Amino acid sequence: xRKTLMIACAVLASGGAARAAAPEPGPLAISVIExxxxxxxxxxxxxxxxxxxxWRAACADGDYAGDLAALRERYQAAADAWAAVEHVTxxxxxxxxxxxxxxxxxxxxxxxAKALAELEAKAKAGEVPDDTFRAxxxxxxxxxxxxxxxxxxxxxxxxxRCRVGVAIAGNLATLTGQxxxxxxxxxxxxxxxxxxQGDPVHFADPGQAAARLLTDLAGGIQRDVDMKLLxxxxxxxxxxxxxxAEGWRSNRSARTLKASVASLTAMAAIxxxxxxxxxxxxxxxxxxxxxxxxxxxxxxxxxxAADPKRRKVVEQAVAALKVAQANIVKDVAPAIGVPLGFNxxxxx
Amino acid sequence: xxxxxxxALGGLGALAFAGLGHGRAHxxxxxxxxxxxxxxxxxxxxxxxxxxxxxxSEGVAAPxxxxxxxxxxxxxxxxxxxxxxGDIALVLDGAGxxxxxxxxxxxxxxxxxxxxxxxxxxxxxxxxxxAETGEGWIVLRDVAGGYAPRAEWRSGGIGPHxxxxxxxxxxxxxxxxxxxxxxxxxxxxxxxxxxxxxxxxPATGAVEAIAETEADLASLSLRHVVGTPDGGLLVAxxxxxxxxxxxxxxxxxAGARLxxxxxxxxxxxxxxxSVCSLAIDRSGRFVAASGPKGGAVVAFDLRTNDAVGxxxxxxVCGLASVGxxxxxxxxxxxxxxxxAVREDGAAIVRRRASALRWDNHLAGHAA
Numbered sequence: 178x179r180k181t182l183m184i185a186c187a188v189l190a191s192g193g194a195a196r197a198a199a200p201e202p203g204p205l206a207i208s209v210i211e212x213x214x215x216x217x218x219x220x221x222x223x224x225x226x227x228x229x230x231x232w233r234a235a236c237a238d239g240d241y242a243g244d245l246a247a248l249r250e251r252y253q254a255a256a257d258a259w260a261a262v263e264h265v266t267x268x269x270x271x272x273x274x275x276x277x278x279x280x281x282x283x284x285x286x287x288x289x290a291k292a293l294a295e296l297e298a299k300a301k302a303g304e305v306p307d308d309t310f311r312a313x314x315x316x317x318x319x320x321x322x323x324x325x326x327x328x329x330x331x332x333x334x335x336x337x338r339c340r341v342g343v344a345i346a347g348n349l350a351t352l353t354g355q356x357x358x359x360x361x362x363x364x365x366x367x368x369x370x371x372x373x374q375g376d377p378v379h380f381a382d383p384g385q386a387a388a389r390l391l392t393d394l395a396g397g398i399q400r401d402v403d404m405k406l407l408x409x410x411x412x413x414x415x416x417x418x419x420x421x422a423e424g425w426r427s428n429r430s431a432r433t434l435k436a437s438v439a440s441l442t443a444m445a446a447i448x449x450x451x452x453x454x455x456x457x458x459x460x461x462x463x464x465x466x467x468x469x470x471x472x473x474x475x476x477x478x479x480x481x482a483a484d485p486k487r488r489k490v491v492e493q494a495v496a497a498l499k500v501a502q503a504n505i506v507k508d509v510a511p512a513i514g515v516p517l518g519f520n521x522x523x524x525x
Numbered sequence: 526x527x528x529x530x531x532x533a534l535g536g537l538g539a540l541a542f543a544g545l546g547h548g549r550a551h552x553x554x555x556x557x558x559x560x561x562x563x564x565x566x567x568x569x570x571x572x573x574x575x576x577x578x579x580x581x582s583e584g585v586a587a588p589x590x591x592x593x594x595x596x597x598x599x600x601x602x603x604x605x606x607x608x609x610x611g612d613i614a615l616v617l618d619g620a621g622x623x624x625x626x627x628x629x630x631x632x633x634x635x636x637x638x639x640x641x642x643x644x645x646x647x648x649x650x651x652x653x654x655x656a657e658t659g660e661g662w663i664v665l666r667d668v669a670g671g672y673a674p675r676a677e678w679r680s681g682g683i684g685p686h687x688x689x690x691x692x693x694x695x696x697x698x699x700x701x702x703x704x705x706x707x708x709x710x711x712x713x714x715x716x717x718x719x720x721x722x723x724x725x726x727p728a729t730g731a732v733e734a735i736a737e738t739e740a741d742l743a744s745l746s747l748r749h750v751v752g753t754p755d756g757g758l759l760v761a762x763x764x765x766x767x768x769x770x771x772x773x774x775x776x777x778x779a780g781a782r783l784x785x786x787x788x789x790x791x792x793x794x795x796x797x798x799s800v801c802s803l804a805i806d807r808s809g810r811f812v813a814a815s816g817p818k819g820g821a822v823v824a825f826d827l828r829t830n831d832a833v834g835x836x837x838x839x840x841v842c843g844l845a846s847v848g849x850x851x852x853x854x855x856x857x858x859x860x861x862x863x864x865a866v867r868e869d870g871a872a873i874v875r876r877r878a879s880a881l882r883w884d885n886h887l888a889g890h891a892a
Contacts, residue, residue: 266820266837266839267839271820271837272837274791274795277791277794283768283769283770283771285769285771286771286790288771288790314790314791315791375878377873377876378873380878381860381876381877381878382878384859384878385858385859385860385878388858388859389839389858392839392840392858403767403768404767404768407767407768408766408767408768511568516564516566516857516858516859516882517857517858518817518839518840518856518857518858518882519564519840519857519882519884520801520817520840520841520842520856520857520883520884520885521797521817521818521820521839521840521857523705524704524705524709524763525592525608525609525638525686525704525705525748525763525801525885
């Protein structure tokens with residue numbers, strides 16, 4: 178593989194005088210992981226731990242009603258931290274259904290409400306044992322379930338709701354802590370990469386690591402468009418679906434996109450740095466424009482999509498994100514000699 | 526539940542790797558066991574081969590992006606159909622190393638990327654779409670006569686994708702929907718027709734049965750079919766609703782009805798709302814479904830009709846059986862993975878990186 182990549186580099190290098198030699202994929206993947214991913218994993222685990230402690234403290238008296246404002250603040254901070262890394266499919270996050278357990282979305286069959294009701298029923302008798310919690314539906318294990326406890330009118334026994342909230346916040350702290358620690362482990366994927374090796378679970382060789390991370394970047398933009406904006410917009414004004422917006426209960430529909438795109442921009446910048454200057458510059462412009470378009474989204478993205486006067490702002494965010502994605506796929510990826518997947522993006 | 530599955534993986538991972546056999550009488554031992562469309566490191570389109578030890582070899586270069594390959598039953602010839610909407614198909618030697626000829630889609634129609642040998646390799650079937658109306662056709666081509674059209678039948682629906690000759694019938698997945706944006710077939714983006722699987726009489730083309738998606742699954746596009754060793758049929762769907770990933774995607778055909786494998790929603794969601802390929806293992810008990818959008822292969826047990834496990838392989842599509850409870854999977858990132866499946870879990874037991882990036886389907890003789 179290394180030999181093949183060197184040949185690929187040679188082909189690229191001979192393709193034109195302006196084209197610099199492609200970077201080695203191993204060091205490039207390490208840069209992305211160390212400079213971009215690890216700090217965000219740390220921030221997420223920290224925010225989730227703070228949130229867990231806040232729930233434990235709030236529920237010491239068996240009712241969190243008096244601490245709602247503080248818990249909501251913790252929730253918003255932790256959800257922002259997740260939005261920064263939610264598009265990553267590479268590495269420890271890919272194990273044990275972690276992404277779904279952390280943030281089950283979209284929820285078309287009302288799975289979150291059902292799972293939460295089941296948990297609350299179990300919690301009436303007392304603490305929900307860890308094993309019971311982990312074996313319950315993933316839809317009730319993460320942020321969307323916690324959001325309902327915090328932002329929907331209280332319904333049911335305060336003590337049972339407290340136990341469920343503590344269990345969910347604890348689960349989020351555990352999962353995000355595991356992701357953080359497994360990346361940093363002496364025998365983890367980053368250590369393998371630094372030794373120039375592949376990892377039996379996560380990537381076959383360093384070239385794969387760079388390719389997977391770049392595909393995560395392109396897929397992350399696609400995810401924002403396909404999962405957070407297009408379902409809300411519908412085919413036209415009449416079929417707009419405000420309630421398809423992520424996080425409308427907690428007023429996070431625009432905030433989560435802003436956090437996501439800011440993080441994608443930072444990730445793109447590391448890849449672009451390995452490309453020739455003019456490609457890096459156009460990448461910077463495309464992502465700055467995407468950030469500016471997303472910054473204009475009103476808090477009620479869903480309602481805006483169904484409002485003839487405001488719908489255009491949502492459409493413009495989609496358009497700007499697509500330009501940024503095309504920049505990665507068409508310009509950055511070929512310039513740095515990192516292959517992107519296509520089966521997921523192209524359809525059949 | 527996720528934990529017991531995880532616990533099962535340790536046991537699976539320890540299973541010894543069994544070498545892959547060649548199923549073909551006429552093929553030389555050096556020939557690849559599997560063929561696929563691929564992209565080389567220079568970005569060019571090419572045929573790729575995989576041998577029994579999962580070693581990759583580069584086949585002949587292709588002038589256009591291809592989709593699915595079909596191996597003639599004697600192993601001496603193969604056809605690669607252009608990716609939808611495509612206009613040419615390549616006739617290759619059985620090893621995918623030489624191009625023998627090309628043939629085109631019928632006038633006014635586009636290829637859907639799939640074809641199938643029938644009548645012991647004497648006939649080749651292509652699924653074709655009228656670009657204006659989306660109407661589907663199955664064109665019968667004479668293999669000995671340079672793949673010239675000999676007859677054509679209605680496919681029994683709109684926008685056919687996969688076609689197969691299975692259990693004495695011609696089986697067509699009429700996708701009806703346009704699951705991609707650029708450059709799809711416009712008429713398929715406009716129709717409200719439901720997707721179906723049609724069974725056609727192999728002698729006359731008469732429609733014997735049509736199994737259509739139900740009203741609550743109307744956003745599904747049925748796109749790929751496989752046959753079980755006991756004569757059953759399975760079909761895989763893609764959900765055309767953006768972001769949807771909670772509808773069932775794999776069904777068993779029961780007469781004119783679809784019986785969905787309504788598996789554990791947590792595992793089903795791993796497919797990301799879209800199945801790219803299906804494969805059934807040699808025993809006929811396990812079926813693997815690849816989901817490139819979810820970056821996973823999900824394995825189902827046909828005895829219980831439930832999913833038994835999932836493995837993460839980003840951008841996966843190609844799948845083929847390599848034995849009892851064994852599958853090989855290929856990805857657009859160039860990964861080749863050997864997957865072991867049991868009634869209590871699925872695990873990757875071997876993975877390799879290749880210089881070729883695998884483009885959609887993997888063709889081989891059933892192992």
